[in-house]
Amino acid sequence: MTQPRPTVVLIFGGASSEHEISCLTAGGVLRAIDGCDVVAVGITAAGDWVRVPLETVAGYQVTDGALPRVAEDLPQAVLLRGPRGAQIGTREGDRLTDLVDIDLAFALLHGPYGEDGTIQGLFEMLGVRYVGAGVAASAIGMDKDLMKRAMWSAGLPVGRWVAINPGHWQRDPERWTAAVTGLGYPVFVKPARGGSSLGISRVDTPEQLPAAIELALRYDPKIVVEAGFVGCREIEIAVLQGRDGQPPRPSVPGEIVLHRHDMFYDFESKYLGDEDVTLDTPAKLTPEQTEQARALAARTFDAMNVEGLARVDLFLNPVGEFFVNELNTMPGFTRTSMFPLLWQASGLGYSALVGELIDLGLAQRPGLR
Numbered sequence: 001m002t003q004p005r006p007t008v009v010l011i012f013g014g015a016s017s018e019h020e021i022s023c024l025t026a027g028g029v030l031r032a033i034d035g036c037d038v039v040a041v042g043i044t045a046a047g048d049w050v051r052v053p054l055e056t057v058a059g060y061q062v063t064d065g066a067l068p069r070v071a072e073d074l075p076q077a078v079l080l081r082g083p084r085g086a087q088i089g090t091r092e093g094d095r096l097t098d099l100v101d102i103d104l105a106f107a108l109l110h111g112p113y114g115e116d117g118t119i120q121g122l123f124e125m126l127g128v129r130y131v132g133a134g135v136a137a138s139a140i141g142m143d144k145d146l147m148k149r150a151m152w153s154a155g156l157p158v159g160r161w162v163a164i165n166p167g168h169w170q171r172d173p174e175r176w177t178a179a180v181t182g183l184g185y186p187v188f189v190k191p192a193r194g195g196s197s198l199g200i201s202r203v204d205t206p207e208q209l210p211a212a213i214e215l216a217l218r219y220d221p222k223i224v225v226e227a228g229f230v231g232c233r234e235i236e237i238a239v240l241q242g243r244d245g246q247p248p249r250p251s252v253p254g255e256i257v258l259h260r261h262d263m264f265y266d267f268e269s270k271y272l273g274d275e276d277v278t279l280d281t282p283a284k285l286t287p288e289q290t291e292q293a294r295a296l297a298a299r300t301f302d303a304m305n306v307e308g309l310a311r312v313d314l315f316l317n318p319v320g321e322f323f324v325n326e327l328n329t330m331p332g333f334t335r336t337s338m339f340p341l342l343w344q345a346s347g348l349g350y351s352a353l354v355g356e357l358i359d360l361g362l363a364q365r366p367g368l369r
């Protein structure tokens with residue numbers, strides 16, 4: 001630790017579809033954290049901020065197949081800018097009690113309202129240091145259209161795509177169908193700022209396009225349509241920021257192995273223990289491919305100006321070329337998630353990884369980075 005005994009606020013739950021996964025992560029991180037004082041703030045599914053007792057968070061795990069959630073009936077948490085920096089307090093009627101000075105914010109939130117630059121902006125306004133990517137990198141990483149534009153202009157290999165706003169689709173469906181057909185089928189239709197594969201469909205013919213667009217629009221008013229990577233392998237790399245301005249550190253590559261050809265890595269296979277999917281760590285690649293994948297992941301991390309951590313997801317086509325599918329600035333982080341598993345396979349265990357992220361966060365400057 002760069003500070004004697006820093007106070008870290010863990011923020012988890014949230015109003016996104018990944019609420020329970022975030023709670024699981026919070027339980028894992030709290031049980032692993034060492035050398036810090038911890039304060040826990042849960043965001044309920046309705047979006048309210050509450051103060052959660054540490055014993056409760058430490059008990060967050062899968063129990064008889066049920067996932068943990070932030071309880072609604074806890075005292076309200078208030079995050080404010082105090083005289084010496086950020087503070088957390090508890091609201092009791094019209095009084096604030098139990099005020100604690102915060103050295104570092106660690107948001108374990110996935111998806112919109114947490115991974116997308118919104119809470120990072122709040123931390124910068126409060127003048128508190130925080131773990132992970134800054135406002136712009138988080139926002140760009142969350143939006144599959146902005147992300148691909150940034151990667152493309154940085155010379156990174158990305159597939160072709162079309163971004164569609166709902167007004168454009170309603171006004172001129174023929175024109176947009178033609179644009180999509182120009183990508184070649186199959187295509188993948190996605191909410192631009194989704195996650196966990198929710199609202200994503202594979203489309204094989206122009207006739208299936210309207211229904212796929214309607215589905216994606218239920219999640220996000222902005223959607224992207226991407227050329228399908230057919231017959232490709234899915235390779236993922238966990239990247240950590242370098243210490244003291246050193247280059248990013250890529251883990252060994254892992255592979256999402258899908259055992260059926262008609263499927264993709266959807267919500268069920270990600271979280272519900274589908275036996276048609278296995279996570280291979282490390283991925284079975286040649287030494288040259290391993291180095292290519294790691295170098296591309298590090299280059300992507302740098303080009304996108306990410307800090308702290310990111311998981312970089314690649315496609316490997318049958319002739320041996322890598323493409324970047326996406327970058328996640330707050331990847332799944334339970335003990336059985338790909339990011340910690342990849343670091344485990346690279347020689348850094350879960351507790352050491354959590355300590356590393358805290359150290360990297362404390363080494364950042366507060367405010368504009």
Ligand SMILES: Nc1ncnc2c1ncn2[C@@H]1O[C@H](COP(=O)(O)OP(=O)(O)O)[C@@H](O)[C@H]1O
Nearest residue numbers: 188194195196197198226227228229264265326
């Ligand atoms: N262009 C594509 N070609 C082939 N498969 C794709 C493509 N885009 C997504 N997929 C499949 O859908 C999954 C989820 O898509 P992804 O873009 O990673 O969204 P999310 O942010 O929800 O994880 C991928 O892991 C992959 O299995």
Ligand SMILES: [Mg+2]
Nearest residue numbers: 196197313326
């Ligand atoms: Mg993905």
